[in-house]
Amino acid sequence: MGPFDRGILVLYTVTLTLFFLALGIFLAGWPEPALLLWQEVNAPAYQEILWLLLVVYIIMGLRLLWRALKPERKRQAVVHEGGLGQVRVSLAAIEALAEKVAAAKPEIKEVKAKVASSSQGIALNLRLYTAPEINIPAVSEDIQREVKDRIYQVVGITVSEVRVAVESFIAAKPRVE
Known part of the structure; x- marks a missing residue:
């Protein structure tokens, strides 16, 4: 509402x-x-x-x-239209995939993704919580490239832009022993 x-x-x-x-x-x-x-x-x-x-x-x-x-509209993206019908992937699934790819980096402690529409495809906004000792431009560029490539490989949607915002620095990931 x-x-x-x-x-x-x-x-x-x-x-x-x-x-x-x-x-x-x-x-x-x-x-x-x-x-x-x-x-x-x-x-x-x-x-x-x-x-x-x-x-x-x-x-x-x-x-x-x-x-x-009025029923809530589910946020979905059309991925493929073929002879048998449409294939749709929810935007929440794309966000989860982007979070998983970014969180795989050891320097990233936490990540939140949000999908926005773009004229050339979709745009992703990533909010990162990182270790304080990293090189932010290098790690951000690496994450942007990996997220863009992985979403294209898995979903088939072109990611036009991956915006990265470092929200905070966190000293260490909690360890499970």
Whole structure:
């Protein structure tokens, strides 16, 4: 759910909460304040505004219902289209493969990959956590080349760009004994 839909949800929820709070006050036996408010709002001068608000809130409710019932789109890349149909590989699988290739380097302690679309194929963003004593440009270039080649070999998708960002330095990989 994006920021627009979250804003609609907040506005819709706050408004409905206030409406039901006023209804609760009315049902609790304090009809005078609620009736006075209703008489003030229901004046002929406010009829057009009330109709407009009614339409807007119906549209907001339908949008929120549609977003809630709409299935999430799985992030997939088309790899091959043949006579028997399409072969698809999820972008999460491509990210996992890139992480595995980069993590195979002993200098890399941890890696997080994220796939982005590009006009020439796909682009990968790698966030690395490395040992402090490495040569970052040399290791980064090696990782970029290996990730690009391995994804092409396994998946058949051209990687147009591999962006590397060193997030932090970690002293040593934890050892299992």
